[in-house]
Amino acid sequence: MTPARRRCALVAVSLVTFMAYLDNNIVNVALPSIQEDLRFTVSGLEWVVSAYILVFGTFLLFGGRLGDIRGWRPLFLSGLGLFTLSSLVAGMATSPAMLVAGRACQGLGAAAVTPTTLAIISAVYPDERRRANAVGVWNAVGALALAVGPLLGGVISQHLAWGWIFFVNVPVGLATLVLGAWAIRLPKPAGEKQSMDIAGTLSSGGALFALTFSLIEGHEFGWDSPVILGGFVAAGLLAAVFAVAETKVAHPMLTISLLWDRVFGGGVATMFIWAFGLFGIFFFTSLYLQDVLLFSPTEAGLAFVPMAVLMIAGSVLSGPAAARVGAHRSVSGAMALIAAGIAGAALLDANATFAEVMPPLLVIGLGGGFTTSLTATVLAAMPGRQAGVATAVFSTVRQIGGLLGVAVIGAVLTAQQTTESHRGAPFRDAFLSGYHKALIVAAVLVAVGAAIAYFALRAKLPETDPHQSGAEH
Structure with a gap:
């Protein structure tokens, strides 16, 4: 491959990463505008975020x-094409159903294209040093999307129309398709022919959908209604089917035995709780800022930018911090910071100013950044042949944790809001009461995650150098 093609391939996968990361957080700030225009209920609005995450994670x-079986290039191009077309559909949506369907198809496109990015970088940069530089560019682009997403979503929804948060993907996606088709040249997959785990995909996807539906729609149908109770039962049964199926197939989606490793299992649990807390809080804090504090979309987007910047800074420092004090201390301390920031947000009232909103968000951002060493720590404890599977499991767990975070925190908020409304409280006061209760639940759960991280990640540290065990413990 020529140097020009190699550079263009890196640009193509970086642009895809930017779009996928951007789409995870650009929507949140625009939610109130979407809700007003398409007349979404709160539970319906949750599906705008959950449909994307549900399909993506599944x-x-x-x-x-x-990608391993069919090749990374065709998967990259087809996934990007689907993501781009779905963005056009979502931007043109004139009904809640059309928007949710577009978001679900975006999630499918993102699930196809996301695994290809690092695989393509590894293939086109065989030299280890150049590959490390390329991965650094890839990470920086993802961080940039994290930082500008909320602000961009606020500016677009306030000064243009919310549909443009999806339309911006279309020209970028088309240009990236052309660039990727020209630049990415990879050999055809070789080696043992593998089968797809259809049973695992269908059972895990069915379980997640049944659980998500029951959590989001429980208030609407009634928690003791046959539909909701049936959904919870179906989720449990399908989860059991998934667990059994993964022990029977030759090439499972998830190697169940990995979860019994203390470091890996504890790391997965910590990642799940991290995503549960952060995704859920981002979603409902956007509503709080605009519906309760009456911030404009641009102001709400600006409120998240300093948090994102601190998250980026924390991620840069997380590796050295883990090396210096031990990952069990740095990650658990970061989770404790997130819990403290969420608890601090629960103290905000209906008259909070922009300056008063900043401290808890900054604490959450700093803690969120310092947890990034979790992935490297867990992968370092795994045998090399299992590193790829472990990385994929971590990415999936992050999406599932975020999905259930939005659903569960939303269920807590809605239940409390309804109780207060029945007592005669106005909308802002009722929403604020539900928001506070949801924050407390999330803070407690993230604090539990801090304890899990401390004990799970500590387990294998003494094996590296016995002479330093006194310093580490």
């Missing part, structure tokens, strides 16, 4: 396996 491992 098919992420499947996409990785498909």
Whole structure:
């Protein structure tokens, strides 16, 4: 491959990463505008975020396996094409159903294209030093999307129309398709022919959908209604089917035995709780800033930018911090910071100013950044042949944790808001009461995650150098 093609391939995968990361957080600030225009209920609005995450998380491992079998280039191009077309549909949506369908298809496209990015970088940069530089560019682009997403979403929804948060993907996606088709040249997959884990994909996806539906729609149908109770039962049964199926197939989506490793299992639990807390809080804090504090979309977007900047700074420092004090201390301390920031947000009232909102968000951002050493720590404890599977599992767990975070925190908020409304409280006061209760639940759960991280990540540290065990413990 020529140097020009190699550079263009890096640009193509970086642009895809930017779009996928951007789409995870650009929507949040625009939610009130979407709700007003399409007349979404709160539970319906949750599906705008949850449909994307649900499909993304369900098919992420499947996409990785498909790339191994069919090749990364065709998966990159087809996934990007679907993501771009779905963005056009979502931007043109004139009804809640059309928007949710567009978001679900975006999630499917993202699940196809996301696993290809690092695989393509590894293939086109065989030299280790150049590959490390390329991965650094890839990470920086993702961080940039994290920082500008909320602000961009606020500016677009306030000064243009919310549909443009999806339309911006279309020209970028088309240009990236052309660039990727020209630049990415990879050999055809070789080696043992593998089968797809269809049973695992369908059972895990069915379980997640049944659980998400029951949590989001429980208030609407009634928690003791046959539909909701049936959904919870179906989720449990399908989860059991998934666990059994993964022990029977030759090439499972998830190697169940990995979860019994203390470091890996504890790391997965910590990642799940991290995503549960952060995704859920981002979603409902956007509503709080605009519906309760009456911030404009641009002001709400600006409120998240300093938090994102601190998250980036924390991620840069997380590796050295873990090396200096031990990952069990740095990650658990970071989780404790997130819990403290969420608890601090629960003290904000209906008259909070922009300056008063900043401290808890900054604490959450700093803690969120310092947890990034979690992935490297867990992968370092795994045998090399399992590193790829472990990475895919971590990405999937992050999406599932975020999905359930939005659903569960939303269920807590809605239940409390309804109780207060029945007592005669106005909308802002009722929403604020539900928001506070949801924050407390999330803070407690993230604090539990801090304890899990401390004990799980500590387990294998003494094995590296016995002479330093006194310093580490």
